[in-house]
Each structure stands twice: as C-alpha cells, then as structure tokens.
Amino acid sequence: MGRVLVRQVLFLLGLAFLPAIGQALYYRGTASWQQRPVDSAAVSVEEAKNWGGAVLWVDARAEEPFAKAHVPGALRLDEDGWDTLLPSVLAAWSPERKVVVYCSRETCNASHAVAERLRHEVQLKNIYVLQGGWEEWENKK
Amino acid sequence: MTALPRSKILERILAIIVGAVFIYAGFLKARDPVHFASDISNYQMVPWSVGVRFAFYLPWLELVCGFALVLHRFFSGALAITIALLLAFLGATAWARIHGIDVSCGCFGSAGTNLTLAWHLAILAGLLLASIYLWCTRERVRFA
Numbered sequence: 001m002g003r004v005l006v007r008q009v010l011f012l013l014g015l016a017f018l019p020a021i022g023q024a025l026y027y028r029g030t031a032s033w034q035q036r037p038v039d040s041a042a043v044s045v046e047e048a049k050n051w052g053g054a055v056l057w058v059d060a061r062a063e064e065p066f067a068k069a070h071v072p073g074a075l076r077l078d079e080d081g082w083d084t085l086l087p088s089v090l091a092a093w094s095p096e097r098k099v100v101v102y103c104s105r106e107t108c109n110a111s112h113a114v115a116e117r118l119r120h121e122v123q124l125k126n127i128y129v130l131q132g133g134w135e136e137w138e139n140k141k
Numbered sequence: 142m143t144a145l146p147r148s149k150i151l152e153r154i155l156a157i158i159v160g161a162v163f164i165y166a167g168f169l170k171a172r173d174p175v176h177f178a179s180d181i182s183n184y185q186m187v188p189w190s191v192g193v194r195f196a197f198y199l200p201w202l203e204l205v206c207g208f209a210l211v212l213h214r215f216f217s218g219a220l221a222i223t224i225a226l227l228l229a230f231l232g233a234t235a236w237a238r239i240h241g242i243d244v245s246c247g248c249f250g251s252a253g254t255n256l257t258l259a260w261h262l263a264i265l266a267g268l269l270l271a272s273i274y275l276w277c278t279r280e281r282v283r284f285a
Contacts, residue, residue, distance in 0.1 A: 008218025012209060016202035023174065024197045031175055036182055036189045109183040 043128040060110040102130035160210030167203030227269040
C-alpha cells in the first residue's frame with residue numbers, strides 16, 4: 001500500500017509540472033525570476049511630505065495603533081472594515097489629490113493590499129504606498 | 142448497480158467539496174501567478190527566486206489534486222498532497238503572525254481579498270479536518 005501511495009503522489013506531483021512548465025515558458029519574458037519587481041508606485045516619506053496638502057493619507061493599520069497616533073489628517077481604511085471605512089475616504093478624495101497608503105513598517109502588506117484595491121476595485125488614480133510605513137514616518141519626524 | 146452506503150455518500154460529498162475548493166483556489170492563482178508570487182514573497186519565508194517558482198507550480202498542483210479528489214482517481218495520493226498543502230498554508234500563516242508580518246493569506250488569489258484572515262484560517266482548518274476524515278476512512282489504495 002505504501003509503495004502505491006508513493007507512486008500516486010509522485011504521479012500527481014509530476015502531472016502538475018507539465019502545465020506549470022508551459023505557463024512558465026509563456027511568462028518567461030515578462031515575469032521577474034530573480035528579484036521582486038520594484039513597486040513603481042512606492043513613495044518615500046520625504047517625497048510625500050513635499051507634496052504637502054495634495055496628499056490624502058490613508059492608514060491601513062488596525063484601529064488600536066491608529067487611535068494611538070497617525071499621520072495628521074490620515075483616514076483609516078483596512079480590509080476588515082473596507083465597506084464601512086471606504087465612504088469617508090471617497091468623500092475626502094478628489095481627482096487632483098495623491099493617495100498615500102501606509103501600514104506599520106516596511107515588511108507589512110496591508111498598505112499594498114489596500115492600495116491595490118483602491119487602484120483596481122475603486123479605480124482611483126495616483127495611489128502610492130509609503131516606503132517604510134509608519135515606522136519610517138516616525139523616524140523622519 | 143449497487144447503491145453506496147450512507148457513510149460512503151458523505152465521504153464522496155466531502156471529497157467533492159474539498160476538491161472543488163482546490164480547483165477554485167488553483168484556478169484563481171493560476172490566472173495570475175505573478176500576483177501569487179507577491180503573496181508568497183510577503184510571507185518572507187523564501188527568497189523571491191524560489192517563491193516565484195512555487196507560484197507557477199502550486200496552483201497547478203492544487204488543480205490536479207482538486208480534480209483527482211472530485212473524480213475519485215489517485216485518491217489517496219491526492220489526499221496526502223492536499224493535507225500536506227493545507228498544513229503548509231496554515232503553518233505559513235501562523236509563522237507570519239508570530240513574526241509580526243502583516244499578510245493577507247493569498248489562498249484564494251484576488252478573490253480572497255474580501256475575506257478576513259480569520260475566515261481564511263477557518264476555511265483552511267475546515268478543509269484540513271475534512272481531508273483528515275477522508276484520509277482515515279479511505280479505501281485501500283490501488284494505483285488509479
């Protein structure tokens with residue numbers, strides 16, 4: 001029984017390779033294989049500060065850290081409270097404003113997820129992710 | 142034609158549900174492997190060069206296992222891989238949480254963005270329990 005199970009597992013693992021190799025060949029010219037593509041929509045703290053009042057700050061962290069401190073004027077928007085929080089962001093948004101989303105630190109993903117949804121679901125333009133997040137903002141104060 | 146006993150009907154239904162979820166999840170990820178590579182990279186467990194290769198392979202493995210479970214072919218092998226994948230997904234999520242990495246699960250591609258992490262974990266745990274039940278009640282294996 002053990003040998004048959006191992007043969008089945010190997011067969012299935014091998015079977016999945018065929019379409020995967022085909023797809024990898026299809027993407028070979030477009031996918032980045034060695035390092036993560038640079039996020040062209042990332043912005044540094046200094047650059048975002050230079051934009052002044054043209055920035056709509058969006059805080060993608062949880063309620064508790066937001067309540068403790070946040071970028072002045074920032075509005076909270078995370079994936080858990082998306083439907084409830086989005087209307088206030090849209091009310092503050094205008095086409096000429098740049099939206100800068102941040103989360104806790106460089107390694108967090110919430111800002112990327114929120115920025116992506118704002119771009120693709122809400123179809124907003126000029127969406128940026130703050131490099132280094134809140135941690136970097138605090139360092140550059 | 143002999144009718145399946147009730148317990149076997151339950152097992153078939155469970156296998157179809159688990160298989161269908163894997164087909165759905167695999168299809169969503171296979172549509173956009175680069176996005177899935179970003180999801181893997183966010184966990185910071187493997188370098189990008191490794192993660193992107195996983196991203197091209199894992200969705201197809203999920204599809205193959207999903208179809209095997211639904212069609213009841215290579216059943217034990219598919220079930221063993223399914224359980225291993227679910228344990229890996231749950232382990233990776235727990236690892237990220239322990240290390241304070243704020244990740245969305247990435248388990249269901251772009252469709253999963255509407256689910257909270259708690260829901261992702263609940264779905265994964267449910268699938269794992271169903272798969273373990275199927276493993277314990279499965280028939281002796283033949284190759285196909």
